[in-house]
Amino acid sequence: DIVMTQSPDSLAVSLGERATINCKSSQSALYSSNNKNYLAWYQQKPGQPPKLLIYWASTRESGVPDRFSGSGSGTDFTLTVSSLQAEDVALYYCQQCYSTMCSFGQGTKLEI
Amino acid sequence: QVQLQESGPGLVKPSQTLSLTCTVSGGSISSGDYYWSWIRQPPGKGLEWIGYTYYSGSTYSNPSLKSRITISVDTSKNQFSLKLSSVTAADTAVYYCATYYYASGTYPYWGQGTLVTVSS
Numbered sequence: 001d002i003v004m005t006q007s008p009d010s011l012a013v014s015l016g017e018r019a020t021i022n023c024k025s026s027q028s029a030l031y032s033s034n035n036k037n038y039l040a041w042y043q044q045k046p047g048q049p050p051k052l053l054i055y056w057a058s059t060r061e062s063g064v065p066d067r068f069s070g071s072g073s074g075t076d077f078t079l080t081v082s083s084l085q086a087e088d089v090a091l092y093y094c095q096q097c098y099s100t101m102c103s104f105g106q107g108t109k110l111e112i
Numbered sequence: 113q114v115q116l117q118e119s120g121p122g123l124v125k126p127s128q129t130l131s132l133t134c135t136v137s138g139g140s141i142s143s144g145d146y147y148w149s150w151i152r153q154p155p156g157k158g159l160e161w162i163g164y165t166y167y168s169g170s171t172y173s174n175p176s177l178k179s180r181i182t183i184s185v186d187t188s189k190n191q192f193s194l195k196l197s198s199v200t201a202a203d204t205a206v207y208y209c210a211t212y213y214y215a216s217g218t219y220p221y222w223g224q225g226t227l228v229t230v231s232s
Contacts, residue, residue, distance in 0.1 A: 001175065038217035049208055049222035050159065056216060093159055097217050100172040102149075104159040 002027045002098040006105035012112065019081040021108045023094035028074050029057065041070055041079045044091045044107075053092075054079065086112065114139040114146070116209045116223035123229050124203075130196040130228055134209030141190050142167045147212035148185060148192040149219065152205040160205075164212050165192055199230045 003026040013019040029039040037057035042050035052061045054070035057077055067082045081088055089112055094105040120132035134148070141148060149164035163173030165183045173181045182195040196203060206225040213220055 040216070040218045042219075049210075049225055050219070052218055052220050055218045061220070095159075095219070097212070101174065102161040102164075102212070104151075104161065107158040 002103045004105040010109040013084045021079045023077045025075045027098040040095045042093045114221045118223045118226040132194045136190045142187045149210045149212045150194045151208045154205045
């Protein structure tokens with residue numbers, strides 16, 4: 001099994017300030033064949049499905065504001081919101097698939 | 113752009129089988145580009161991966177649910193389905209269908225989700 005652990009569970013940040021969410025995986029996300037980390041981040045707002053923000057640990061999905069960035073390698077990853085906007089209030093999840101199984105972190109609630 | 117829509121009963125009795133269908137539009141389920149997936153979210157809780165299937169019929173599922181899950185694909189209708197047997201209140205959740213894009217290891221497209229409540 002693959003276990004994803006996020007920290008913190010909730011986070012309150014002032015508008016315009018930086019928010020940092022961590023994700024630790026029980027299995028390495030790094031594929032040596034192409035040196036890419038198969039770790040993704042999603043944003044979920046109430047009543048909506050999750051929205052893909054970041055893939056390959058640090059590549060922003062098309063249309064995602066550049067205040068969102070991802071970093072990390074192997075088993076430890078970080079999502080950073082550089083300057084929090086009101087519309088960024090949401091739940092954030094990391095996700096990884098390993099072998100034939102996928103898993104999500106438990107989620108981090110980002111508030112103002 | 114691929115669009116997904118879940119359908120099925122919103123209320124299922126305990127011990128019965130939950131059955132949901134996901135209709136795909138904007139793309140062919142036989143294209144081979146994606147794995148076709150189910151993910152659920154109990155009220156107020158996080159996301160749980162249920163499993164996915166490929167157009168060929170290959171299926172992979174969460175070991176914690178594997179004995180109760182059947183995921184199948186109907187290429188003629190451009191649909192895929194989930195059956196979860198012997199349900200209990202713990203299976204109450206919003207069920208999402210989604211596409212798994214193996215090239216990036218991500219779920220880029222999601223249905224809106226459907227709430228299934230297990231109750232007598």
